[in-house]
Amino acid sequence: MSALPAPAENDLLVELRDVTFGYGERTVLDRLSLSVPRGKVTALMGASGGGKTTVLRLIGGQYRAQRGQVLVGGQDVGAMSEAQLYAMRRRMGMLFQFGALFTDLSVFENVAFPLREHTALPEALIRDIVLMKLDAVGLRGARDLMPAQISGGMARRVALARAIALDPELVMYDEPFAGLDPISLGTAARLIRRLNDALGITSVVVSHDVQETFHIADQVIILADGGVAAHGTPDEVRASTDPLVRQFIGMDVDGPVQFHYPGPTAEQDFGVQA
Structure with missing residues (x-):
């Protein structure tokens, strides 16, 4: 899939440059780079545990990148003082799950x-x-x-x-459609799009709902294995031939994303001889 044309630097509100972050020994983001253009709706998608909410927390300064830079309005979040962080957060809105x-x-x-x-x-x-x-x-x-x-x-x-x-300049949505009935879900999706355009804000939407999210997004970024598996317009991402992207969009059980979390074999845990 061809990459989107790179926007001018002043057209970007958020940038992650070569960001690495993990919890203990588990690396969640591995040299991740992505950008969020001003005035657009960017959807951040991928399988559970892929680092989507972690990205939101890095943007908001709750976490600091272990490597690389997180830039908001051209300013490095990781280098901000507590007072600077509070000032930056006043320019942000956050819609938490539920x-x-x-x-x-x-x-x-x-x-x-x-x-x-x-x-x-x-x-x-x-x-x-x-x-x-x-x-x-x-x-x-x-x-x-x-x-x-x-x-x-x-x-x-x-x-x-x-x-x-x-x-705010930026509104971040963490699973805004979770637990909603179809009517409420559609209402919420249209509202995100309408407010983004009417208020001239920038929106980052973390969601697993492919249909509604693709309907309102200008840009879709799918995270996997610590990096970007696909990015582009909704139509470009739909046309991806990447097996992981196809599994996610098609909601397939079988594919690169496995049902079982990696760990010891059943033989090792239960002492069963092969």
């Missing part, structure tokens, strides 16, 4: 939280901003409800309103 709303705060208070935490805006202005963000996700009327009173799909939309409360 929303991660504060269960003891109302819908309104959940969305207002980052505004009160990171700004000195007057309450009247915070109220207007919160209602505008809730309106953008179709939930202005649910402002007084508690998280336990709304559905999983609605909770995900509240979490999205909270993620965009500070008008």
Whole structure:
């Protein structure tokens, strides 16, 4: 598969350059390089355990690369001080798996939280901003409800309103479609695309849902074996002949990704003679 034309450096919001990272003796990312263009929706996909969420954590500065550079807006995240990290994170929004709303705060208070935490805006202005963000996700009327009173799909939309409360440059989504019914899933996918375009933000979506993610993404990156197995437009990735990419897109049981995690043989564990 041919590579995408390399965008100009100032057109990139995020770059990973030759990044290596692992947990203990297990290497998850091995000299990984990828880029996220400004104003686009980039899908980060691949089998479970392939390092997708790790990439998000490296971008947000929760982890620091053991080798290589993670650049956000041209700045090296690994070289930032704590104060610089906090300043950078104010330009980011994060939608966690299953929303991660504060269960003891109302819908309104959940969305207002980052505004009160990171700004000195007057309450009247915070109220207007919160209602505008809730309106953008179709939930202005649910402002007084508690998280336990709304559905999983609605909770995900509240979490999205909270993620965009500070008008971030970058929004990262960690499995935004997990556990949603087909209607809520489709609503969430369209909302990600619409908000990305309307607000001029950059989106990175980690997802296993091939159909909906390919439908909204400008660029798809599939991670495997610590690196990039495929990248390009959704149509280019669909046309890949790589066996691992074909297995992932086709949801096949048999292929390079095995069911059993590597370990001792059954004979070794159970003492069975071959």
